[in-house]
Amino acid sequence: MSSCSIHHPRLFDPLRRDFSGLDTGYRLADGRVTRRHYLDSAASTLALDCARAVKDELLHHYANTHSTLHFSARIASHAYDWAHEQVLRFVRADPGRHTVFFAGSGCTAPLNRLARVLAARRPERNVVLVSLMEHHANDLPHRKHAGRAVPIPLTGEGQTLGAVDPAALERLLEQHRDQVNYVAVTAASNVTGIVNPVYDLAALAHAHGAWVIVDASQHLAHAPLPISDTGAVERELDAVVFSGHKLYAPGSPGGAIVRRTLLEGCEPDEVGGGMVEDVRLSDYQVTTRFPDREEAGTPDLLGAVQLGAVLNALQRAGMERIHAAEQRLLRRLLAELAAVPGARIYGDPDPDRTPRLGVVSFNLAGLEHGLVAAVLNDYHNVAVRNGCFCAHPYVRELLKPELWALDVDPDTGDAATLLKPWQGMIRASLGLYTTDEDIEALLVGIRDLLARSDDYRALYVVDADGDFHHRTFHAPAEALFDPERALDRALARLSATNAAPW
Numbered sequence: 294m295s296s297c298s299i300h301h302p303r304l305f306d307p308l309r310r311d312f313s314g315l316d317t318g319y320r321l322a323d324g325r326v327t328r329r330h331y332l333d334s335a336a337s338t339l340a341l342d343c344a345r346a347v348k349d350e351l352l353h354h355y356a357n358t359h360s361t362l363h364f365s366a367r368i369a370s371h372a373y374d375w376a377h378e379q380v381l382r383f384v385r386a387d388p389g390r391h392t393v394f395f396a397g398s399g400c401t402a403p404l405n406r407l408a409r410v411l412a413a414r415r416p417e418r419n420v421v422l423v424s425l426m427e428h429h430a431n432d433l434p435h436r437k438h439a440g441r442a443v444p445i446p447l448t449g450e451g452q453t454l455g456a457v458d459p460a461a462l463e464r465l466l467e468q469h470r471d472q473v474n475y476v477a478v479t480a481a482s483n484v485t486g487i488v489n490p491v492y493d494l495a496a497l498a499h500a501h502g503a504w505v506i507v508d509a510s511q512h513l514a515h516a517p518l519p520i521s522d523t524g525a526v527e528r529e530l531d532a533v534v535f536s537g538h539k540l541y542a543p544g545s546p547g548g549a550i551v552r553r554t555l556l557e558g559c560e561p562d563e564v565g566g567g568m569v570e571d572v573r574l575s576d577y578q579v580t581t582r583f584p585d586r587e588e589a590g591t592p593d594l595l596g597a598v599q600l601g602a603v604l605n606a607l608q609r610a611g612m613e614r615i616h617a618a619e620q621r622l623l624r625r626l627l628a629e630l631a632a633v634p635g636a637r638i639y640g641d642p643d644p645d646r647t648p649r650l651g652v653v654s655f656n657l658a659g660l661e662h663g664l665v666a667a668v669l670n671d672y673h674n675v676a677v678r679n680g681c682f683c684a685h686p687y688v689r690e691l692l693k694p695e696l697w698a699l700d701v702d703p704d705t706g707d708a709a710t711l712l713k714p715w716q717g718m719i720r721a722s723l724g725l726y727t728t729d730e731d732i733e734a735l736l737v738g739i740r741d742l743l744a745r746s747d748d749y750r751a752l753y754v755v756d757a758d759g760d761f762h763h764r765t766f767h768a769p770a771e772a773l774f775d776p777e778r779a780l781d782r783a784l785a786r787l788s789a790t791n792a793a794p795w
Protein backbone atom coordinates (compact mmCIF):
# COMPACT_ATOMS: atom_id res chain seq x y z
CA MET A 294 0.00 0.00 0.00
CA SER A 295 1.38 3.44 -0.88
CA SER A 296 2.07 5.74 2.02
CA CYS A 297 -0.34 8.42 0.85
CA SER A 298 -3.31 6.06 0.83
CA ILE A 299 -2.89 5.77 4.60
CA HIS A 300 -4.79 8.46 6.46
CA HIS A 301 -3.14 10.02 9.46
CA PRO A 302 -5.98 11.76 11.32
CA ARG A 303 -3.58 13.27 13.83
CA LEU A 304 -1.66 14.96 11.03
CA PHE A 305 -4.50 17.40 10.38
CA ASP A 306 -3.80 19.91 13.17
CA PRO A 307 -0.01 20.04 12.82
CA LEU A 308 -0.41 20.38 9.06
CA ARG A 309 -2.73 23.39 9.45
CA ARG A 310 0.01 25.20 11.34
CA ASP A 311 2.85 24.17 9.01
CA PHE A 312 2.71 27.20 6.71
CA SER A 313 5.18 30.01 6.08
CA GLY A 314 3.78 33.44 6.84
CA LEU A 315 1.19 32.64 9.50
CA ASP A 316 2.84 34.95 12.03
CA THR A 317 3.85 37.73 9.67
CA GLY A 318 3.26 41.12 11.31
CA TYR A 319 2.83 44.58 9.81
CA ARG A 320 2.60 48.06 11.39
CA LEU A 321 -0.87 49.49 10.85
CA ALA A 322 -2.17 53.02 10.28
CA ASP A 323 -2.88 53.45 14.01
CA GLY A 324 0.69 52.43 14.91
CA ARG A 325 -0.10 48.96 16.22
CA VAL A 326 1.91 46.00 14.95
CA THR A 327 -0.36 42.96 14.57
CA ARG A 328 -0.41 39.58 12.90
CA ARG A 329 -1.65 39.44 9.32
CA HIS A 330 -4.97 37.66 8.77
CA TYR A 331 -4.57 36.15 5.33
CA LEU A 332 -7.99 35.78 3.68
CA ASP A 333 -6.78 35.84 0.07
CA SER A 334 -6.19 32.13 -0.54
CA ALA A 335 -8.34 32.10 -3.69
CA ALA A 336 -5.66 34.26 -5.33
CA SER A 337 -2.66 32.33 -3.99
CA THR A 338 -2.30 30.09 -0.98
CA LEU A 339 0.56 30.18 1.51
CA ALA A 340 3.37 27.61 1.28
CA LEU A 341 3.12 24.30 3.10
CA ASP A 342 6.51 24.00 4.79
CA CYS A 343 6.83 20.20 4.87
CA ALA A 344 6.43 20.16 1.07
CA ARG A 345 8.96 22.97 0.75
CA ALA A 346 11.32 20.85 2.86
CA VAL A 347 11.09 18.08 0.27
CA LYS A 348 12.06 20.57 -2.41
CA ASP A 349 14.95 21.88 -0.28
CA GLU A 350 16.23 18.35 0.28
CA LEU A 351 16.00 17.60 -3.42
CA LEU A 352 18.18 20.65 -4.07
CA HIS A 353 21.11 18.71 -2.61
CA HIS A 354 20.75 16.34 -5.55
CA TYR A 355 19.68 18.91 -8.11
CA ALA A 356 20.25 18.03 -11.74
CA ASN A 357 18.26 18.07 -14.95
CA THR A 358 15.82 15.24 -15.67
CA HIS A 359 15.72 13.17 -18.89
CA SER A 360 18.67 10.97 -17.91
CA THR A 361 19.21 8.18 -15.44
CA LEU A 362 22.94 7.80 -15.87
CA HIS A 363 24.54 9.83 -13.10
CA PHE A 364 23.19 9.59 -9.56
CA SER A 365 21.68 13.03 -9.44
CA ALA A 366 19.98 12.83 -12.84
CA ARG A 367 18.55 9.47 -11.76
CA ILE A 368 17.17 11.06 -8.59
CA ALA A 369 15.77 14.07 -10.50
CA SER A 370 14.01 11.87 -13.05
CA HIS A 371 12.57 9.64 -10.35
CA ALA A 372 11.35 12.61 -8.28
CA TYR A 373 9.72 14.18 -11.33
CA ASP A 374 7.91 10.91 -12.16
CA TRP A 375 6.82 10.74 -8.53
CA ALA A 376 5.29 14.23 -8.78
CA HIS A 377 3.18 13.13 -11.75
CA GLU A 378 2.07 10.02 -9.87
CA GLN A 379 0.91 12.11 -6.91
CA VAL A 380 -1.34 14.23 -9.12
CA LEU A 381 -2.95 11.24 -10.82
CA ARG A 382 -3.46 9.49 -7.52
CA PHE A 383 -4.95 12.61 -5.95
CA VAL A 384 -7.86 12.60 -8.42
CA ARG A 385 -7.98 8.79 -8.64
CA ALA A 386 -7.06 8.85 -12.32
CA ASP A 387 -5.98 5.68 -14.09
CA PRO A 388 -2.28 6.03 -15.05
CA GLY A 389 -2.93 3.67 -17.96
CA ARG A 390 -5.65 5.89 -19.44
CA HIS A 391 -4.79 9.34 -18.11
CA THR A 392 -1.76 11.55 -18.10
CA VAL A 393 -0.84 14.77 -16.34
CA PHE A 394 1.37 17.41 -17.87
CA PHE A 395 2.80 20.46 -16.12
CA ALA A 396 2.99 23.81 -17.89
CA GLY A 397 3.42 27.49 -17.10
CA SER A 398 2.99 29.00 -13.67
CA GLY A 399 -0.74 28.38 -13.22
CA CYS A 400 -3.66 26.83 -15.07
CA THR A 401 -3.72 29.58 -17.73
CA ALA A 402 -0.97 27.89 -19.79
CA PRO A 403 -2.57 24.40 -19.78
CA LEU A 404 -5.97 25.92 -20.61
CA ASN A 405 -4.60 27.75 -23.64
CA ARG A 406 -2.85 24.56 -24.68
CA LEU A 407 -5.98 22.44 -24.35
CA ALA A 408 -8.06 24.97 -26.29
CA ARG A 409 -5.57 24.86 -29.19
CA VAL A 410 -5.23 21.07 -29.14
CA LEU A 411 -8.93 20.26 -28.88
CA ALA A 412 -9.78 22.81 -31.59
CA ALA A 413 -7.21 21.20 -33.87
CA ARG A 414 -8.61 17.73 -33.15
CA ARG A 415 -12.14 18.48 -34.24
CA PRO A 416 -12.19 21.65 -36.37
CA GLU A 417 -15.60 20.66 -37.70
CA ARG A 418 -17.03 21.21 -34.21
CA ASN A 419 -16.50 24.94 -33.84
CA VAL A 420 -18.70 25.77 -30.85
CA VAL A 421 -17.57 25.67 -27.22
CA LEU A 422 -19.94 26.11 -24.32
CA VAL A 423 -18.41 28.15 -21.50
CA SER A 424 -20.19 28.73 -18.22
CA LEU A 425 -21.05 32.27 -17.17
CA MET A 426 -19.07 31.94 -13.94
CA GLU A 427 -15.63 31.33 -15.43
CA HIS A 428 -12.41 33.07 -14.54
CA HIS A 429 -11.05 34.72 -17.71
CA ALA A 430 -8.45 31.92 -17.85
CA ASN A 431 -11.20 29.39 -18.61
CA ASP A 432 -13.00 31.69 -21.01
CA LEU A 433 -10.66 33.73 -23.20
CA PRO A 434 -8.47 30.83 -24.42
CA HIS A 435 -11.59 29.13 -25.77
CA ARG A 436 -12.82 32.33 -27.40
CA LYS A 437 -9.41 32.88 -29.00
CA HIS A 438 -8.53 29.37 -30.12
CA ALA A 439 -11.59 27.15 -30.22
CA GLY A 440 -14.28 28.87 -32.25
CA ARG A 441 -17.52 30.43 -31.08
CA ALA A 442 -17.90 30.51 -27.29
CA VAL A 443 -21.51 30.38 -26.13
CA PRO A 444 -22.23 31.17 -22.45
CA ILE A 445 -24.02 28.57 -20.32
CA PRO A 446 -26.51 30.27 -17.97
CA LEU A 447 -26.68 29.67 -14.22
CA THR A 448 -29.64 28.87 -12.02
CA GLY A 449 -31.31 31.77 -10.16
CA GLU A 450 -30.73 35.41 -10.97
CA GLY A 451 -29.02 38.63 -9.91
CA GLN A 452 -27.25 38.69 -6.60
CA THR A 453 -28.22 35.11 -5.69
CA LEU A 454 -27.21 33.30 -8.88
CA GLY A 455 -26.54 29.62 -8.30
CA ALA A 456 -24.53 26.92 -10.07
CA VAL A 457 -24.39 26.07 -13.77
CA ASP A 458 -27.86 24.99 -14.85
CA PRO A 459 -27.77 21.43 -16.29
CA ALA A 460 -31.11 21.99 -18.08
CA ALA A 461 -29.67 25.08 -19.79
CA LEU A 462 -26.60 23.11 -20.83
CA GLU A 463 -28.78 20.39 -22.30
CA ARG A 464 -30.76 22.95 -24.30
CA LEU A 465 -27.55 24.45 -25.70
CA LEU A 466 -26.19 21.02 -26.59
CA GLU A 467 -29.42 20.31 -28.47
CA GLN A 468 -29.43 23.72 -30.12
CA HIS A 469 -25.84 23.27 -31.34
CA ARG A 470 -26.18 19.55 -32.02
CA ASP A 471 -22.97 17.98 -33.47
CA GLN A 472 -21.23 21.36 -33.35
CA VAL A 473 -20.08 21.49 -29.72
CA ASN A 474 -16.47 20.43 -29.35
CA TYR A 475 -16.30 20.78 -25.58
CA VAL A 476 -17.81 22.33 -22.49
CA ALA A 477 -15.60 24.47 -20.21
CA VAL A 478 -16.71 24.80 -16.63
CA THR A 479 -15.17 25.55 -13.28
CA ALA A 480 -15.45 23.04 -10.44
CA ALA A 481 -15.86 25.94 -8.01
CA SER A 482 -16.11 29.67 -8.64
CA ASN A 483 -13.29 31.99 -7.64
CA VAL A 484 -15.92 34.68 -6.91
CA THR A 485 -18.57 32.86 -4.91
CA GLY A 486 -17.02 29.45 -4.20
CA ILE A 487 -20.16 27.89 -5.69
CA VAL A 488 -19.58 24.28 -6.70
CA ASN A 489 -20.82 23.03 -10.05
CA PRO A 490 -22.33 19.58 -10.66
CA VAL A 491 -19.42 18.71 -12.93
CA TYR A 492 -20.17 14.99 -13.22
CA ASP A 493 -23.78 15.62 -14.29
CA LEU A 494 -22.53 18.20 -16.77
CA ALA A 495 -19.93 15.73 -18.09
CA ALA A 496 -22.61 13.06 -18.58
CA LEU A 497 -24.76 15.54 -20.55
CA ALA A 498 -21.82 16.68 -22.66
CA HIS A 499 -20.76 13.11 -23.41
CA ALA A 500 -24.29 12.14 -24.45
CA HIS A 501 -23.92 14.81 -27.15
CA GLY A 502 -20.41 13.81 -28.19
CA ALA A 503 -18.81 16.83 -26.46
CA TRP A 504 -15.84 16.74 -24.09
CA VAL A 505 -15.62 18.58 -20.80
CA ILE A 506 -12.74 20.67 -19.45
CA VAL A 507 -12.98 21.32 -15.72
CA ASP A 508 -11.08 24.16 -14.06
CA ALA A 509 -10.27 22.76 -10.62
CA SER A 510 -8.08 25.68 -9.52
CA GLN A 511 -10.43 26.63 -6.68
CA HIS A 512 -11.43 23.10 -5.79
CA LEU A 513 -8.48 20.75 -5.59
CA ALA A 514 -7.03 22.04 -2.30
CA HIS A 515 -10.40 22.29 -0.59
CA ALA A 516 -12.46 19.15 -1.29
CA PRO A 517 -12.10 15.76 -2.96
CA LEU A 518 -12.47 15.88 -6.74
CA PRO A 519 -12.11 12.39 -8.24
CA ILE A 520 -11.92 12.22 -12.02
CA SER A 521 -15.25 10.33 -11.97
CA ASP A 522 -17.67 10.32 -9.04
CA THR A 523 -19.03 6.82 -9.68
CA GLY A 524 -16.18 5.36 -11.70
CA ALA A 525 -18.43 5.36 -14.78
CA VAL A 526 -16.67 6.58 -17.93
CA GLU A 527 -19.73 8.63 -19.00
CA ARG A 528 -19.33 10.77 -15.87
CA GLU A 529 -15.57 11.08 -16.16
CA LEU A 530 -14.00 14.53 -16.59
CA ASP A 531 -11.98 14.60 -19.82
CA ALA A 532 -9.52 17.24 -18.65
CA VAL A 533 -8.96 18.77 -15.22
CA VAL A 534 -6.66 21.79 -14.89
CA PHE A 535 -5.19 23.34 -11.75
CA SER A 536 -2.69 25.93 -10.47
CA GLY A 537 0.01 24.77 -8.05
CA HIS A 538 0.22 28.20 -6.41
CA LYS A 539 -3.38 27.75 -5.23
CA LEU A 540 -2.41 24.36 -3.82
CA TYR A 541 0.00 25.45 -1.10
CA ALA A 542 2.97 25.18 -3.48
CA PRO A 543 3.98 28.69 -4.61
CA GLY A 544 6.47 28.63 -7.45
CA SER A 545 5.10 25.39 -8.85
CA PRO A 546 3.64 24.91 -12.33
CA GLY A 547 0.09 24.64 -13.59
CA GLY A 548 -1.10 21.28 -14.77
CA ALA A 549 -3.68 19.35 -16.72
CA ILE A 550 -4.90 15.83 -16.07
CA VAL A 551 -6.15 14.57 -19.40
CA ARG A 552 -7.56 11.38 -20.85
CA ARG A 553 -4.75 10.19 -23.11
CA THR A 554 -6.99 9.57 -26.11
CA LEU A 555 -7.61 13.32 -26.32
CA LEU A 556 -3.93 13.91 -27.00
CA GLU A 557 -2.79 10.72 -28.69
CA GLY A 558 -2.19 10.56 -32.39
CA CYS A 559 -1.78 14.28 -33.00
CA GLU A 560 1.25 16.51 -32.96
CA PRO A 561 1.85 17.99 -29.47
CA ASP A 562 1.19 21.72 -29.27
CA GLU A 563 4.72 22.49 -28.09
CA VAL A 564 7.89 20.94 -29.46
CA GLY A 565 11.52 20.95 -28.35
CA GLY A 566 13.88 18.84 -26.29
CA GLY A 567 12.84 15.78 -24.34
CA MET A 568 9.72 14.90 -26.35
CA VAL A 569 11.21 13.24 -29.42
CA GLU A 570 12.60 9.81 -30.26
CA ASP A 571 14.82 11.14 -33.01
CA VAL A 572 15.44 14.30 -35.00
CA ARG A 573 16.89 14.35 -38.51
CA LEU A 574 17.44 17.37 -40.72
CA SER A 575 14.44 16.34 -42.78
CA ASP A 576 12.00 15.42 -39.99
CA TYR A 577 11.55 14.34 -36.39
CA GLN A 578 9.74 11.58 -34.56
CA VAL A 579 7.69 12.51 -31.48
CA THR A 580 7.77 10.02 -28.62
CA THR A 581 4.56 8.19 -27.82
CA ARG A 582 5.46 8.26 -24.10
CA PHE A 583 3.30 10.27 -21.71
CA PRO A 584 3.81 12.78 -20.23
CA ASP A 585 7.12 13.30 -22.08
CA ARG A 586 5.45 14.11 -25.40
CA GLU A 587 3.48 16.92 -23.71
CA GLU A 588 6.39 18.47 -21.84
CA ALA A 589 8.92 19.93 -24.24
CA GLY A 590 11.97 21.49 -22.58
CA THR A 591 13.42 21.40 -19.10
CA PRO A 592 10.64 20.96 -16.60
CA ASP A 593 10.00 22.84 -13.36
CA LEU A 594 11.32 19.91 -11.35
CA LEU A 595 11.46 21.64 -7.98
CA GLY A 596 8.01 23.18 -8.27
CA ALA A 597 6.45 19.94 -9.45
CA VAL A 598 8.01 17.91 -6.64
CA GLN A 599 6.91 20.46 -4.06
CA LEU A 600 3.40 20.24 -5.49
CA GLY A 601 3.49 16.43 -5.45
CA ALA A 602 4.54 16.55 -1.80
CA VAL A 603 1.60 18.84 -0.96
CA LEU A 604 -0.88 16.51 -2.62
CA ASN A 605 0.58 13.52 -0.82
CA ALA A 606 0.43 15.33 2.54
CA LEU A 607 -3.16 16.53 1.97
CA GLN A 608 -4.23 12.98 1.24
CA ARG A 609 -2.55 11.72 4.37
CA ALA A 610 -4.42 14.31 6.43
CA GLY A 611 -7.62 13.38 4.57
CA MET A 612 -9.40 15.56 2.02
CA GLU A 613 -12.81 14.84 3.59
CA ARG A 614 -11.54 16.15 6.89
CA ILE A 615 -10.02 19.21 5.23
CA HIS A 616 -13.30 19.90 3.47
CA ALA A 617 -15.35 19.50 6.65
CA ALA A 618 -13.13 21.92 8.60
CA GLU A 619 -13.40 24.55 5.87
CA GLN A 620 -17.18 24.11 5.67
CA ARG A 621 -17.50 24.87 9.36
CA LEU A 622 -15.60 28.14 9.00
CA LEU A 623 -17.44 29.01 5.81
CA ARG A 624 -20.86 28.54 7.43
CA ARG A 625 -19.82 30.71 10.34
CA LEU A 626 -18.62 33.43 7.99
CA LEU A 627 -21.79 33.28 5.87
CA ALA A 628 -24.07 33.37 8.93
CA GLU A 629 -22.27 36.22 10.69
CA LEU A 630 -21.89 38.25 7.52
CA ALA A 631 -25.58 37.82 6.72
CA ALA A 632 -26.35 39.35 10.13
CA VAL A 633 -24.29 42.50 9.40
CA PRO A 634 -26.66 45.37 8.52
CA GLY A 635 -26.37 46.26 4.83
CA ALA A 636 -24.14 43.31 3.91
CA ARG A 637 -24.85 41.72 0.54
CA ILE A 638 -23.43 38.26 -0.07
CA TYR A 639 -23.09 37.24 -3.71
CA GLY A 640 -24.26 33.91 -5.07
CA ASP A 641 -26.95 31.82 -3.45
CA PRO A 642 -25.93 32.12 0.23
CA ASP A 643 -27.57 28.85 1.32
CA PRO A 644 -24.80 26.22 1.18
CA ASP A 645 -27.33 23.42 1.65
CA ARG A 646 -29.19 24.42 -1.49
CA THR A 647 -26.12 25.50 -3.47
CA PRO A 648 -22.89 23.96 -2.18
CA ARG A 649 -19.89 26.23 -2.07
CA LEU A 650 -16.27 26.10 -0.96
CA GLY A 651 -14.43 28.65 1.18
CA VAL A 652 -14.87 31.79 -0.93
CA VAL A 653 -17.29 34.59 0.01
CA SER A 654 -17.69 37.84 -1.94
CA PHE A 655 -19.74 40.65 -0.48
CA ASN A 656 -20.39 44.37 -0.37
CA LEU A 657 -21.50 46.72 2.37
CA ALA A 658 -24.32 49.05 1.35
CA GLY A 659 -23.10 52.55 0.60
CA LEU A 660 -19.40 51.68 0.91
CA GLU A 661 -17.12 51.21 -2.06
CA HIS A 662 -15.36 47.86 -2.19
CA GLY A 663 -12.02 49.67 -2.46
CA LEU A 664 -12.63 51.58 0.76
CA VAL A 665 -13.66 48.44 2.63
CA ALA A 666 -10.60 46.49 1.48
CA ALA A 667 -8.27 49.41 2.32
CA VAL A 668 -9.65 49.89 5.86
CA LEU A 669 -9.56 46.14 6.54
CA ASN A 670 -5.91 46.11 5.54
CA ASP A 671 -4.70 49.41 7.03
CA TYR A 672 -6.50 49.21 10.39
CA HIS A 673 -7.15 45.50 10.93
CA ASN A 674 -4.39 43.66 9.07
CA VAL A 675 -6.98 41.61 7.22
CA ALA A 676 -5.84 40.75 3.69
CA VAL A 677 -8.83 40.45 1.36
CA ARG A 678 -9.06 41.05 -2.39
CA ASN A 679 -11.45 43.46 -4.06
CA GLY A 680 -12.54 44.13 -7.62
CA CYS A 681 -13.91 41.79 -10.27
CA PHE A 682 -11.47 38.90 -9.71
CA CYS A 683 -10.84 38.32 -13.44
CA ALA A 684 -14.42 37.14 -13.88
CA HIS A 685 -16.01 40.30 -15.29
CA PRO A 686 -19.10 38.81 -16.97
CA TYR A 687 -20.05 36.88 -13.81
CA VAL A 688 -19.39 39.76 -11.41
CA ARG A 689 -21.34 42.15 -13.64
CA GLU A 690 -24.30 39.75 -13.66
CA LEU A 691 -24.22 39.42 -9.87
CA LEU A 692 -24.03 43.21 -9.49
CA LYS A 693 -26.62 44.10 -12.13
CA PRO A 694 -29.51 44.96 -9.79
CA GLU A 695 -27.28 47.23 -7.69
CA LEU A 696 -25.72 49.02 -10.64
CA TRP A 697 -29.17 49.69 -12.06
CA ALA A 698 -30.24 51.10 -8.68
CA LEU A 699 -27.34 53.59 -8.80
CA ASP A 700 -29.26 55.48 -11.46
CA VAL A 701 -26.21 56.30 -13.56
CA ASP A 702 -26.98 56.65 -17.23
CA PRO A 703 -24.65 54.05 -18.82
CA ASP A 704 -24.64 56.07 -22.06
CA THR A 705 -22.99 59.13 -20.54
CA GLY A 706 -19.27 59.54 -20.98
CA ASP A 707 -18.81 59.70 -17.21
CA ALA A 708 -20.63 56.44 -16.52
CA ALA A 709 -17.48 54.30 -16.44
CA THR A 710 -15.75 56.61 -13.96
CA LEU A 711 -18.84 57.00 -11.81
CA LEU A 712 -19.50 53.28 -11.72
CA LYS A 713 -15.91 52.15 -11.22
CA PRO A 714 -15.80 52.30 -7.40
CA TRP A 715 -19.08 50.37 -7.29
CA GLN A 716 -18.25 47.75 -9.91
CA GLY A 717 -16.67 45.15 -7.74
CA MET A 718 -16.83 43.26 -4.49
CA ILE A 719 -14.75 42.30 -1.49
CA ARG A 720 -13.64 38.67 -1.41
CA ALA A 721 -12.63 36.69 1.67
CA SER A 722 -11.24 33.26 0.88
CA LEU A 723 -10.13 30.47 3.17
CA GLY A 724 -7.26 28.01 3.26
CA LEU A 725 -6.22 25.06 5.38
CA TYR A 726 -4.56 27.47 7.86
CA THR A 727 -7.58 29.78 8.29
CA THR A 728 -8.82 29.94 11.87
CA ASP A 729 -11.82 31.32 13.75
CA GLU A 730 -9.51 34.13 14.83
CA ASP A 731 -9.09 35.18 11.18
CA ILE A 732 -12.85 35.16 10.59
CA GLU A 733 -13.32 37.12 13.81
CA ALA A 734 -10.75 39.72 12.70
CA LEU A 735 -12.65 40.23 9.45
CA LEU A 736 -15.98 40.64 11.24
CA VAL A 737 -14.49 43.00 13.83
CA GLY A 738 -13.04 45.08 11.00
CA ILE A 739 -16.37 45.24 9.19
CA ARG A 740 -18.27 46.25 12.32
CA ASP A 741 -15.67 48.91 13.13
CA LEU A 742 -15.86 50.32 9.61
CA LEU A 743 -19.66 50.45 9.72
CA ALA A 744 -19.59 52.23 13.08
CA ARG A 745 -17.20 54.95 11.84
CA SER A 746 -17.57 54.93 8.10
CA ASP A 747 -17.59 58.73 7.69
CA ASP A 748 -14.41 59.07 9.73
CA TYR A 749 -12.70 56.40 7.70
CA ARG A 750 -13.88 57.82 4.39
CA ALA A 751 -12.37 61.21 5.29
CA LEU A 752 -8.98 59.52 5.71
CA TYR A 753 -8.83 58.31 2.10
CA VAL A 754 -8.68 59.66 -1.42
CA VAL A 755 -9.90 57.60 -4.36
CA ASP A 756 -8.02 57.45 -7.66
CA ALA A 757 -9.36 57.06 -11.20
CA ASP A 758 -9.11 53.25 -10.95
CA GLY A 759 -11.38 53.24 -7.90
CA ASP A 760 -8.50 52.40 -5.52
CA PHE A 761 -8.47 54.08 -2.11
CA HIS A 762 -5.24 55.57 -0.70
CA HIS A 763 -4.74 56.69 2.86
CA ARG A 764 -3.96 60.40 3.07
CA THR A 765 -1.22 60.09 5.70
CA PHE A 766 -0.37 56.43 6.19
CA HIS A 767 1.97 55.00 3.58
CA ALA A 768 3.51 51.57 3.71
CA PRO A 769 5.40 51.13 0.42
CA ALA A 770 6.31 47.58 -0.49
CA GLU A 771 10.06 48.22 -0.37
CA ALA A 772 9.76 49.40 3.24
CA LEU A 773 7.99 46.15 4.14
CA PHE A 774 10.17 43.78 2.17
CA ASP A 775 13.05 44.64 -0.08
CA PRO A 776 14.61 41.75 -2.04
CA GLU A 777 17.95 43.57 -2.14
CA ARG A 778 18.01 43.99 1.65
CA ALA A 779 17.08 40.32 2.00
CA LEU A 780 20.09 39.54 -0.17
CA ASP A 781 22.25 41.85 1.99
CA ARG A 782 21.19 39.87 5.06
CA ALA A 783 21.93 36.57 3.34
CA LEU A 784 25.35 37.83 2.22
CA ALA A 785 26.08 39.13 5.72
CA ARG A 786 25.35 35.65 7.09
CA LEU A 787 27.66 34.23 4.44
CA SER A 788 30.53 36.56 5.40
CA ALA A 789 29.98 35.80 9.07
CA THR A 790 30.26 32.09 8.33
CA ASN A 791 33.38 32.58 6.26
CA ALA A 792 34.96 34.68 9.00
CA ALA A 793 34.72 31.69 11.32
CA PRO A 794 38.15 30.36 12.44
CA TRP A 795 37.88 27.22 10.36
Ligand SMILES: Cc1ncc(COP(=O)(O)O)c(C=O)c1O
Pocket residue numbers: 335336398399400401402428430431479481482483508510511536538547
Ligand atom coordinates in the same frame (compact mmCIF):
# COMPACT_ATOMS: atom_id res chain seq x y z
C1 LIG B 1 -11.08 29.51 -11.03
C2 LIG B 1 -9.79 30.04 -11.58
N1 LIG B 1 -9.40 29.67 -12.79
C3 LIG B 1 -8.25 30.10 -13.33
C4 LIG B 1 -7.43 30.96 -12.65
C5 LIG B 1 -6.15 31.43 -13.30
O1 LIG B 1 -5.10 30.83 -12.64
P1 LIG B 1 -3.57 31.20 -12.93
O2 LIG B 1 -3.48 32.68 -12.87
O3 LIG B 1 -2.86 30.49 -11.85
O4 LIG B 1 -3.23 30.67 -14.26
C6 LIG B 1 -7.80 31.41 -11.39
C7 LIG B 1 -6.95 32.38 -10.66
O5 LIG B 1 -7.40 33.11 -9.83
C8 LIG B 1 -9.00 30.93 -10.83
O6 LIG B 1 -9.40 31.31 -9.61
